[in-house]
Amino acid sequence: MVKKIGTIRAVARDTGLSTATVSRVMNGNPKVNPEMRTRVLEAAKRLNYVPNPAARALSTAKSKTIAAIIPSIEHSVYAKYITAVEHTLSGLGYTLVLAISNADLEQELNAAEQLIAMGAEAFILTGADHNTDLMDLLNLRAKPVVFTSVFDAACGVPTVGYDNRQIAFDAVTFLQDHGHERIAVVHGPHLESDRTVSRCKGVLDAYLGKIQPRFVDVTLSVEGGRDAARDILKASQRPTAILCLSDVLALGVMFHLQSVGMTIPDDMSVMGFDNLDWAKESHPSLTTIDLPATKMGQVAAESVVARLEKGSTINSVALPAQIIPRKSVMKTT
Missing domain, CATH: 1.10.260.40 (lambda repressor-like DNA-binding domains)
Structure with a gap:
């Protein structure tokens, strides 16, 4: 009973x-x-x-609730990051409330308004590109905020993440060091992500003074990767390597290349970006870039709680990313 x-x-x-x-x-x-x-x-x-937590929030103006808004929950890179945020907050006595923006700035603003009404005390947002009305709202309500998945010390808001431009620059340099000059770059829609814009800039910087690489803009999905590979193979002069700015796209690329009888990396090298859990288990195992998603979630959560509990300044934190060489990339010389 x-x-x-x-x-x-x-x-x-x-x-x-x-x-x-x-x-x-x-x-x-x-x-x-x-x-x-x-x-x-x-x-x-x-x-x-x-x-009752809600009643306590009304009487103390403290809900012990932190809000996070992410573009999507479909890809495991976000799942790993959000799991770290929730685990860290829970250990500090706080609750996470999560909203999905679908990479739409207006949806993100609407979600933030609802989360504030629910008593959210601070916000963890993905990327540095946000609606001006959203930032004005958070400032007006004195809500601490931190941006993740990016690092920019000059940004007006604290950032916890990595330098997307530099990581992409390093990825292209890695492929060039393996003898690849003709590289196709597959990425998600530019308009949906400032991280993608920075990564594409890093690619171009690595090619400064050389023949420009080919960029293929597709939906951020396995099927988008398939479409990109299909398009790339139509070129009269094929690349020797395909750099995918997401492991999800790399998986689709690999599926299509293998479906038409090509062998990776003998016929085409493929490199990803994220180091999702399956990357080391794919056939061949995927050369990719390990992004510190778990550490990022932990640091972001600890930072906003310290701000709420102690009034501590939220500092920008640069987290290292690492190229993970596996079997999907080979030297051409």
């Missing part, structure tokens, strides 16, 4: 204390008399009374 949930008034009646005193005990006020604290806690346990 489920025990009936008690109320603050029931605890007050049982102890002979006021509801205000009971509330102070349950909120951890250190000034409460130890004897009263013991009486209240024993009565609360006996009467099955647990404070």
